Amino acid sequence: MAKVKLETFKPIQARITHKYPIKIKSDTLKKLAKDKRAFVCIIFLFIVVLIGIFAPILAPFDPEKQFYESILQAPNKEHLLGTDAIGRDVLSRLIYGVRVTISVSLLAVSITFFIGTFLGLVSAYVGGWVDNVLMRIMDILLALPSIILALAIVAILGPSLTNAMIAVGVASIPGFSRLIRGTALSIKSSEFVEASRSIGSSHSWILRRQFLPNVAGVLLVYTTLFIGVAILDTAALSFIGLGAQPPTPEWGTMLAEGKNYMYDAWWLATFPGIAITMVVFAVNFLGDALRDIFDPKSSR
Numbered sequence: 483m484a485k486v487k488l489e490t491f492k493p494i495q496a497r498i499t500h501k502y503p504i505k506i507k508s509d510t511l512k513k514l515a516k517d518k519r520a521f522v523c524i525i526f527l528f529i530v531v532l533i534g535i536f537a538p539i540l541a542p543f544d545p546e547k548q549f550y551e552s553i554l555q556a557p558n559k560e561h562l563l564g565t566d567a568i569g570r571d572v573l574s575r576l577i578y579g580v581r582v583t584i585s586v587s588l589l590a591v592s593i594t595f596f597i598g599t600f601l602g603l604v605s606a607y608v609g610g611w612v613d614n615v616l617m618r619i620m621d622i623l624l625a626l627p628s629i630i631l632a633l634a635i636v637a638i639l640g641p642s643l644t645n646a647m648i649a650v651g652v653a654s655i656p657g658f659s660r661l662i663r664g665t666a667l668s669i670k671s672s673e674f675v676e677a678s679r680s681i682g683s684s685h686s687w688i689l690r691r692q693f694l695p696n697v698a699g700v701l702l703v704y705t706t707l708f709i710g711v712a713i714l715d716t717a718a719l720s721f722i723g724l725g726a727q728p729p730t731p732e733w734g735t736m737l738a739e740g741k742n743y744m745y746d747a748w749w750l751a752t753f754p755g756i757a758i759t760m761v762v763f764a765v766n767f768l769g770d771a772l773r774d775i776f777d778p779k780s781s782r
Contacts, residue, residue: 520767531580546570606662623653646724670693703769
């Protein structure tokens with residue numbers, strides 16, 4: 483029998499490629515535009531990012547400059563959010579803290595995203611002993627709360643902002659990879675995947691063109707939600723002295739510095755706490771809105 487070239491099946495291969503990414507790109511933007519909650523959160527987060535980018539322009543003072551004549555000064559016309567125990571302007575440190583807190587949290591989420599996605603897809607697609615080994619390791623790690631696992635990693639690597647970022651990212655991988663694996667398993671038995679295998683499509687093509695597009699919705703939703711977790715965990719590590727080290731203007735560090743002055747200088751811990759709360763709420767609300775959009779049972 484004459485050997486049939488793989489090029490013969492390329493038109494068929496193109497037809498059985500799932501078209502879900504197109505729906506995500508068009509429908510999601512339309513639904514987000516109609517969702518007032520999501521729209522407000524996006525605008526708020528966009529403003530926060532702009533504040534971080536233009537911190538040198540927006541901050542009234544150098545975040546490390548000390549005003550010895552204004553130590554522990556309450557909010558006033560010169561220092562709108564007051565000064566800390568060594569005379570540094572709280573507003574300036576809060577603005578510069580956007581850069582540190584948000585960038586470190588996004589980098590931590592990137593670690594979770596790439597490694598967690600890779601492990602989840604490989605585990606579901608390959609199956610067998612590979613799946614068993616990977617998932618048993620994930621189960622062992624899931625037995626520990628993510629913050630406890632992050633603490634253990636920082637204790638090994640040493641206290642620093644970079645190590646805190648790595649710890650938060652690695653600690654979230656087990657839960658993320660589990661979610662991706664569960665979604666990928668439902669895709670693995672789909673007819674279009676079986677059709678691709680029957681015509682000799684490569685494993686990388688199937689993973690790239692059929693698995694990834696169909697887990698894109700789950701990836702987007704949970705990556706957004708993990709940003710809020712990463713912000714809280716990063717701030718928590720800095721709060722106990724295992725993350726950002728003084729004089730770095732990081733929100734968790736500012737909370738730690740202000741906890742000893744709760745009665746005498748309430749503004750030191752109050753404003754960083756409000757900043758963390760508002761950003762995490764906005765990220766979580768946006769994640770909930772995205773989950774409603776990608777939920778097939780949603781009435782939106």
